[in-house]
Amino acid sequence: MSDDHVDGNALAGDLREIFAVDLTVATGQCSGCGYRGSVATLRVYQNAPGIVARCPHCEEVVLRLVRGRDRAWLDLRGTVSLEIPLPSP
């Protein structure tokens, strides 16, 4: 039990700056262990130069986000897929 992380809820603002919909309600699949869960449930470490989100099951890094002055870098290599709820057309 460590207190140095928060959870994926804390990603909401930074991701909504990039995407038009709320990605914290998306279901992601971890490339390390195959675990599927809401982005809001990831373990998020903010005390790095960027933000690192790890799988709550196997601790694989599933998402990294670095914000520069006029751009952002989003690394999703630890994520197999994101299932994103959308309103019906």
Next chain:
Amino acid sequence: MARAAVSGRLTWRVAELAEATDITKSARGLVFDVPGWPGHLPGQHVDVRLTAEDGYSVQRSYSISSAPDGERFELSVQRVADGEVSPYLCDVLSPGDRIELRGPVGGWFVWRSADQAPVTLVAGGSGIAPLMAMIRTRAAEGSRVPFRLIYSVRTPEDVYYADELRRRAREDAGLDVHLVYTRQAPEGSPEPPKRLGLATLNTHGWPADFAPNVFVCGPTGFVETVSDIFVALGHDPRRVRTERFG
């Protein structure tokens, strides 16, 4: 709801402090007015950004503790002694001052009043903030969804919204409030101070058979302990929603 009006990417807005009040000795309730505010769902938060003259910038998330109310909302901010943001928000920011914020954000740790399942709320310390928004929204909308709040605090002086919670426990039909004191109980309390454990969550929360929505908010260690207990008590992990603030 109002959120449907939100479209496109999120940008920073200027918010003006309308009112500030003491919630406890170490927490302030900050009411902001934001022109064009789209409204929020109970449980959502905002990001606050402070920027120094030299360009150094720091950002924190704060949960909204009020029910939707036009272009106005309340944040409750716990003063962290060595913090970079909370001492400024609690001790320096005055009515009429402006800060930058963006939101509302987060769609997962949210109570939707159309969902009729009973609700168990568990707060640790300042984790009451988003749960208070749910309790207030329930009352504002005249919802009959049964709510049970279990609120863990160190001492009686640390209870946020103590008078309001006492009043609501009496007047809001279908809302139960149970306080747990971990360091110092009030005089005449039937129980000595203790940590929140399985017996309390089992007695004062809804049983798993009722398939309640469970919302747990507080420090990371508290949230992990409480959510593990709910899962051990047979609750569907997908219905136990958590928000950790470190």
